[in-house]
Amino acid sequence: MAMKKREIQTPVFFLLGALGLIGLHLEYAVLAVEKLIFSKDYNEFTITESVTHWIVVCVVWGFIGLIMFYIAARVYGLNILKKENKPSSRGIIVMVMLLSSSIGVKYLLLGGWQMAVDFKREGWFQFIFLYIYYLFEAVLLTFGAMFLQEGCERLIKIKSEYIPWGGTLLALTWGIIHFLTNFDIKMAIFYTAVAFFIGCAHLAAHKNLYISYAFAAILILI
Secondary structure (H helix, E strand, C coil), X not given: CCCCCCCCCHHHHHHHHHHHHHHHHHHHHHHHHHHHHHCCCHHHCCHHHHHHHHHHHHHHHHHHHHHHHHHHHHHCCCCCCCCXXXXXXXXXXXXXXXXXXXXXXXXXXXXXXXXXXXXXXXXXXXXXXHHHHHHHHHHHHHHHHHHHHXXXXXXXXXXHHHCCHHHHHHHHHHHCHHHHHCCCHHHHHHHHHHHHHHHHHHHHXXXXXXXXXXXXXXXXXX
């Protein structure tokens, strides 16, 4: 027997968005447990310990992402994977500008291309797992921006579809937390901007989840 779909209410979007944010921040719980097990901080991890951390976090994030998708698509029948939404020429230009500016700033902050810096620092083995970790991170960031955006639009209504509410809330949560965990203020500011850009790109992509995710992944990876 097919599951009867429920009518989705505005608070559900906020709950789904909050679930994505909680999922992202669960990494700190994982780090706390690992500190007890390994008796050392993350920056002292061996190769095996670092890879183990990324694998565990990917499993947690993947599980959270599946829960979010199941609730939205199966319980409430929300078609979040629709492909008919296509970004306008203006939207494409906006996304390209956001990507190019953020990648350029990241190059200046890191003193080189992120992939090259990471590969040199981590080595090929850790590099592979680190970038898989980034791909999972992009999933929750994209889901978070999407659900929070929809929740705010339904709540506020007045032309709110032109305001990146999702990106703003991401910046005020996932972005701001970097100020508490990163001693490099410039990088903390940058990742706060990254969170905001992901929300802006979601609107520029006309809420096409595939394009929004591709933007988030490229923004984090490169």
